[in-house]
Amino acid sequence: MPELPEVEVTRRALAPHVEGRRVTGVVVRDARMRWPVPRELPQWLVGQRIDHLDRRGKYLLWQVEAGTLISHLGMSGSWRVHLAPPPAPGRHDHVEIHLDRCWLRLTDPRRFGALLWHPRADGDIAQHPLLAHLGVEPFDPRFDAALVYAATRGRTAPIKQVLLAGDIVVGVGNIYASESLFRAGINPKLPARRLGPMRCARLVEAVREVLAEAISVGGSTLRDFVGAEGAEGYFMREAAVYGREGAPCRACRTPIRRLLQGQRATYYCPRCQR
DNA sequence: AAGGTAACCTGACTGC
DNA sequence: TGCAGTCAGGTTACCT
Numbered sequence: 001m002p003e004l005p006e007v008e009v010t011r012r013a014l015a016p017h018v019e020g021r022r023v024t025g026v027v028v029r030d031a032r033m034r035w036p037v038p039r040e041l042p043q044w045l046v047g048q049r050i051d052h053l054d055r056r057g058k059y060l061l062w063q064v065e066a067g068t069l070i071s072h073l074g075m076s077g078s079w080r081v082h083l084a085p086p087p088a089p090g091r092h093d094h095v096e097i098h099l100d101r102c103w104l105r106l107t108d109p110r111r112f113g114a115l116l117w118h119p120r121a122d123g124d125i126a127q128h129p130l131l132a133h134l135g136v137e138p139f140d141p142r143f144d145a146a147l148v149y150a151a152t153r154g155r156t157a158p159i160k161q162v163l164l165a166g167d168i169v170v171g172v173g174n175i176y177a178s179e180s181l182f183r184a185g186i187n188p189k190l191p192a193r194r195l196g197p198m199r200c201a202r203l204v205e206a207v208r209e210v211l212a213e214a215i216s217v218g219g220s221t222l223r224d225f226v227g228a229e230g231a232e233g234y235f236m237r238e239a240a241v242y243g244r245e246g247a248p249c250r251a252c253r254t255p256i257r258r259l260l261q262g263q264r265a266t267y268y269c270p271r272c273q274r
Numbered sequence: 275a276a277g278g279t280a281a282c283c284t285g286a287c288t289g290c
Numbered sequence: 291t292g293c294a295g296t297c298a299g300g301t302t303a304c305c306t
Binding site for chain 1: 285
C-alpha cells in the first residue's frame with residue numbers, strides 16, 4: 001500500500017494527536033507481523049511521552065523517552081486515529097495504542113508490516129539494521145544529480161529497479177517509480193549506468209515533484225488505502241501511466257505499455273520515454 | 275558487489 | 291454460485 005507519500009500523509013495526520021502525549025495503554029491482539037511484535041511492548045511504552053513522530057523512508061519513528069518505536073506499513077498497513085473509543089476490533093486490527101484522549105489502531109491484513117522497539121541504550125536509531133543502509137531522503141538537498149550520477153555508475157540493472165531498491169533515494173515505491181520515470185522521460189528498461197548527468201538531473205526533479213504532488217493530494221488510493229483520519233487519497237486519479245495499460249498517453253496518445261521487471265509491474269509510454 | 279528469485283500473507287478480482 | 295488462478299502499494303534472505 002504505502003509508499004513515502006502515504007507514510008508522510010499518515011505521519012502528518014497522527015502527529016498533532018500524539019506528539020507531547022503520554023501512552024496510557026498498549027494492546028497487542030495479534031503479534032504476527034513481518035517479525036513478531038515484541039510481547040514486552042506494553043511494558044516498554046506505557047507511561048512514556050511521545051516526543052516526536054518522525055519518518056525515515058517508509059518507516060514511521062515514534063520517539064519516546066526510552067527509545068524509538070519503529071513502524072512499517074508493509075503492503076497493506078494503516079494507522080487510524082479515533083477520538084472516541086473505537087468500535088470492536090476487526091480481524092486485522094492487530095495493535096492498539098491508547099493515549100490520554102485518543103486511540104490509535106494498526107490494521108494490516110497482509111501482515112507484511114512491522115512494529116519493533118529500539119531502546120535508547122542501543123544507540124543511534126539511524127544505525128538500526130533496517131535503517132542503516134537506506135538511501136538519502138528525496139527532499140534532502142543532498143539528493144541531487146551528482147549523487148544519482150555517481151551512485152549509478154557500474155549499475156547494469158534497469159533504472160526502474162535501481163530506483164525501487166531504495167539504496168540511492170528512499171521512498172519511491174512501485175507506483176511512483178513508474179510515474180517519476182514518465183515525468184523524466186526516461187525508459188524504465190534503461191540500464192542505470194547509461195544515465196548521463198542531464199537525465200540524472202531530470203530524474204531528481206521528477207521524483208521530487210511526483211512525491212510532493214502525491215503528498216499534497218493525500219497519497220494514492222489503491223484498493224483500501226485511507227489516511228489516518230479516514231480520508232481517501234486522490235493521486236491515482238491523476239496517474240500518468242500507473243495502471244493505465246492500453247490507455248492513451250496523456251501527452252502523445254500512444255498506448256501505455258505494461259511490463260514486468262523483477263516480478264513487479266512497470267507502466268510507461270514507449271514514445272515519451274526513451 | 276550486484277543481480278535474480280523466492281518468500282512472507284490476505285483479499286479482491288477474473289474467467290471458466 | 292463456486293473454484294482455481296492471478297495480482298496487489300514492500301522488503302528481506304538467500305543463492306549465484
